[in-house]
Amino acid sequence: MGWWSFSLVLGVVCWVCSVGSVGGIGANWGTQTSHPLSPSIVVQMLKDNGFQKVKLFDAEDGTLSALRKTGIEVMVGIPNDMLATLASDMSAAEKWVSKNVSGHVSDGVNIRYVAVGNEPFLQTYNGSFLQTTFPALQNIQGALIKAGLSNQVKVTVPLNADVYQSPDGKPSTGDFRDDIRQLMLSIVKFLSDNAAPFTVNIYPFISLYSDSSFPVDYAFFEGTSSGVVDGNVTYSNMFDANHDTLIWALQKNGFGNLPVIIGEIGWPTDGDMNANNQFAQRFNQGFMDHISTGQGTPLRPGPVDAYLFSLIDEDEKSIQPGNFERHWGIFTYDGLPKYQLNLRTTNSGALVRAKNVKYLSKQWCVLKPTASLDDPNMAPSVSYACANGDCTSLGYKTSCSDLDVRGNISYAFNSYYQKNDQEDAACGFQGLATITNKDPSTTTCRFGIMIDSDSSASQNLAHFQLSALQFVLAVFFPLVLTWL
Numbered sequence: 001m002g003w004w005s006f007s008l009v010l011g012v013v014c015w016v017c018s019v020g021s022v023g024g025i026g027a028n029w030g031t032q033t034s035h036p037l038s039p040s041i042v043v044q045m046l047k048d049n050g051f052q053k054v055k056l057f058d059a060e061d062g063t064l065s066a067l068r069k070t071g072i073e074v075m076v077g078i079p080n081d082m083l084a085t086l087a088s089d090m091s092a093a094e095k096w097v098s099k100n101v102s103g104h105v106s107d108g109v110n111i112r113y114v115a116v117g118n119e120p121f122l123q124t125y126n127g128s129f130l131q132t133t134f135p136a137l138q139n140i141q142g143a144l145i146k147a148g149l150s151n152q153v154k155v156t157v158p159l160n161a162d163v164y165q166s167p168d169g170k171p172s173t174g175d176f177r178d179d180i181r182q183l184m185l186s187i188v189k190f191l192s193d194n195a196a197p198f199t200v201n202i203y204p205f206i207s208l209y210s211d212s213s214f215p216v217d218y219a220f221f222e223g224t225s226s227g228v229v230d231g232n233v234t235y236s237n238m239f240d241a242n243h244d245t246l247i248w249a250l251q252k253n254g255f256g257n258l259p260v261i262i263g264e265i266g267w268p269t270d271g272d273m274n275a276n277n278q279f280a281q282r283f284n285q286g287f288m289d290h291i292s293t294g295q296g297t298p299l300r301p302g303p304v305d306a307y308l309f310s311l312i313d314e315d316e317k318s319i320q321p322g323n324f325e326r327h328w329g330i331f332t333y334d335g336l337p338k339y340q341l342n343l344r345t346t347n348s349g350a351l352v353r354a355k356n357v358k359y360l361s362k363q364w365c366v367l368k369p370t371a372s373l374d375d376p377n378m379a380p381s382v383s384y385a386c387a388n389g390d391c392t393s394l395g396y397k398t399s400c401s402d403l404d405v406r407g408n409i410s411y412a413f414n415s416y417y418q419k420n421d422q423e424d425a426a427c428g429f430q431g432l433a434t435i436t437n438k439d440p441s442t443t444t445c446r447f448g449i450m451i452d453s454d455s456s457a458s459q460n461l462a463h464f465q466l467s468a469l470q471f472v473l474a475v476f477f478p479l480v481l482t483w484l
Helices: 004-010 039-048 061-066 080-088 090-106 133-146 178-193 204-210 238-252 277-292 378-388 405-419 468-476
Strands: 025-029 051-056 073-078 111-116 154-156 158-160 198-201 228-230 233-235 260-265 305-308 364-367 433-436
Touching: 025 039, 039 051, 039 061, 051 111, 051 305, 061 090, 073 080, 073 090, 080 090, 080 133, 090 111, 090 133, 111 133, 133 154, 133 178, 198 238, 204 238, 233 238, 238 260, 277 305, 364 405, 378 405, 405 433
Parallel strands: 025 051, 025 305, 051 073, 073 111, 111 154, 158 198, 198 260, 260 305
Antiparallel strands: 228 233, 364 433
């Protein structure tokens, strides 16, 4: 089918942003991190950067309380593992709405949407949520009606772009995926009947990641010589083509006017050869420039309603999709801007860093200069550090690819040490490591110091017994262990 046949579908997964005419720029705020910034710091960062909307993946009291009386529009999320309960028990849905919507709305939280599930129809889930998503959506809507909130708070289901497809890669031949078409039409009709939006996540990066022949320029917004010609329309970027494939699918089934929200859109900065600050800045600024015109896409002119993915890096996200999963943030784990990005919301035209962030001591755990690479404890120690820390910045053309073997090992040790709150026992590694106050960072590779966070909890640091599984994990870090 060629690279666009549905690389175009694979590429739609997650990121978002929005323009002033549709209520401001939005951001996804995820919390899968070992040492999260406090909600009050994150909310201040949202305000300082002019974000007027935020999309959450759950309904944590602390997060929602920090958003009280800020005016920031909130999309609160329901995790997939809750769908079965909410689908089968109307009273459970009513209790959820009472606790997580009504209670916070009455306290001054500007909740506008409830996201029922998160990409529940991904093909990698093997149909796990096909029977529960729609009933859960119906019950949450019923609970909102009973609570008297259905005019103010709308339901939606954030979906991956793989729920629709095109046999030849052209938007005009797009329709919903055959195996879920009737279910999708039921959901779309329900959304339309309740004046609720269709939410989709679109990820051009994923197409580039999954298909080596994918034209790089087509993922961005400066134009390309390899566009998709569809009748009298030529698509020069993947976002417009993928978005309009959805619009065609909606039109063909009688729902051409249904509002569409881009729930996630963005570009990672590490963990893959195409995940770097340069590409992320190029994509995100290009997207901002593209939607700021208010022209929309060829099939859906007008403002684009979107949420950037994501606000902050998350060091505990699953890396099953790829090492890049922990690096989607436009800010680092501690709220530092990664690159220049003009959201058109600040006087400086630049991102504003998080304020009042407290760090642990300025010290790092590194490989002892006298340690031998041939030490039999070296490989299992590195495996253990990477399995329980975060080594996703080590690899081919990643931010730490300039390190030598000893540098790779030091990075792994320090990651584990910082994640465990700089506990002395976390820098043992059978006598191979030592604590230093000299920053081992390089021009591109940052050896982080962890946030001093009351909400962070140290891991159990009892003397570890290396398991067979931890030995196997060494296989996943070949560049760390090239000396073996």
